[in-house]
Amino acid sequence: MRIIVHNAKCQGHARCWAQxxxxxxxxxxxxxxxxxxxxxxxxxxxxxxxxxxxxxxxxEVDRTSAARFGPAAMQPRxxxx
Ligand code: SF4
Numbered sequence: 001m002r003i004i005v006h007n008a009k010c011q012g013h014a015r016c017w018a019q020x021x022x023x024x025x026x027x028x029x030x031x032x033x034x035x036x037x038x039x040x041x042x043x044x045x046x047x048x049x050x051x052x053x054x055x056x057x058x059x060e061v062d063r064t065s066a067a068r069f070g071p072a073a074m075q076p077r078x079x080x081x
Contacts, residue, residue, distance in 0.1 A: 001044050002062040003037040003051055009058035019050035
């Protein structure tokens with residue numbers, strides 16, 4: 001899962017950071033740092049909550065990116081002749 005960061009919408013409320021400070025990094029003025037955020041498997045719930053808490057809708061959750069081309073999809077099938 002990935003969080004798409006729309007920097008221009010950020011108003012520095014820091015609500016995302018309050019939910020998940022290890023996921024959402026802010027600059028010295030309290031605005032989210034630019035760049036999409038790749039979220040580890042175990043942090044997805046926290047990341048979603050943080051993204052939803054943004055009143056400016058500056059954080060967009062993208063659930064489509066990771067699973068499709070992950071290692072499991074690349075494994076050759078076994079047992080086929
Ligand atoms: S909650 Fe939204 S507006 Fe506030 S710092 Fe995070 S991204 Fe920016």
